[in-house]
Amino acid sequence: MVLPAAHGLSVDAAEVPGRAGAVLLSARIPPKTLRVRLFLDLAVDEDAEGLSALRHEAAAWLASDAGCDLELPGEPGLVYRNAVCTGADAWDALFEDGSCELAFTAFDPVAWGQGQEVVPAGGRAGLSFVVGGTYRTLPTFVMEAAAGDGVTVEDDDTGAHVEVERAFLGGEEVIIDCGAGRAWVDGEAADSDVTLDSDFFWLEPGPHELSFTGCADFTANFTERWL
Incomplete structure (x- = not known):
């Protein structure tokens, strides 16, 4: 899991003629991107057909277009709401030890x-x-x-x-x-x-x-x- 150290704020500012820099008008916390690694951690051995079915089931689960609750390893007791999967790398292997990196965007960024x-x-x-x-x-x-x-x-x-x-x-x-x-x-x-x-x-x-x-x-x- 890759967890940002802090929230980078989205800001609105306006330039003032004759003055260096700008005037801060507002600041807000934008949606938060969270990166995790998904492992095929199987309780029983699967053949190639079974592993393929599992990968497709995972893809279907991750393709949900409704915001979901996301609980992260290493963050016990905390939940990010309105999270969707917005990025996925390729599987590094198609066997039992395969894994991939996923990116979730939490549109409610405060846990x-x-x-x-x-x-x-x-x-x-x-x-x-x-x-x-x-x-x-x-x-x-x-x-x-x-x-x-x-x-x-x-x-x-x-x-x-x-x-x-x-x-x-x-x-x-x-x-x-x-x-x-x-x-x-x-x-x-x-x-x-x-x-x-x-x-x-x-x-x-x-x-x-x-x-x-x-x-x-x-x-x-x-x-x-x-x-």
């Missing part, structure tokens, strides 16, 4: 790690936890509404918050998905009830304190992301 669910400690009106990984993650919140006119989740450090404003009888399940930028109440879309000053926020790696209002119960779910 996904362990999923976490955070529940409140007894009697607390908020959550205190640490986000692992090396890249920000977009959480999902599941809340049980109390009777009132809205529920809110807020990051105490940044002030970013999401509020669902409507009349609650109490007991409704409210889901706020920051990755999708959407909200649901008892399984029905509630995007129109999200207040205009809401901001579907991410969580940077490190400690966090979240506050919840209008809720009888609540949990936070997220997946660690790794550069």
Whole structure:
């Protein structure tokens, strides 16, 4: 396996007359190319016909045009999503010890790690936890509404918050998905009830304190992301 040491950023810049260099306008992480070697590691001996069938089965599997999850040797517990095979060298032998090099492009270039669910400690009106990984993650919140006119989740450090404003009888399940930028109440879309000053926020790696209002119960779910 050949794993890049870092992500080379794609940047947009503009030249400024009379000034050396340029002004950086934006930068983003582009899709990531991962190179691995595939071996014909057989549990039983195969004749030429059997080996040919295996090679064709591997070719069919690698030709999938739908983005798949890719787990790499040497990267335990991490998954690259939306990966497709975008390059393949020739087999170096057509026998049991044959191998070839493959190139996968991960269009979601930041690896996904362990999923976490955070529940409140007894009697607390908020959550205190640490986000692992090396890249920000977009959480999902599941809340049980109390009777009132809205529920809110807020990051105490940044002030970013999401509020669902409507009349609650109490007991409704409210889901706020920051990755999708959407909200649901008892399984029905509630995007129109999200207040205009809401901001579907991410969580940077490190400690966090979240506050919840209008809720009888609540949990936070997220997946660690790794550069």
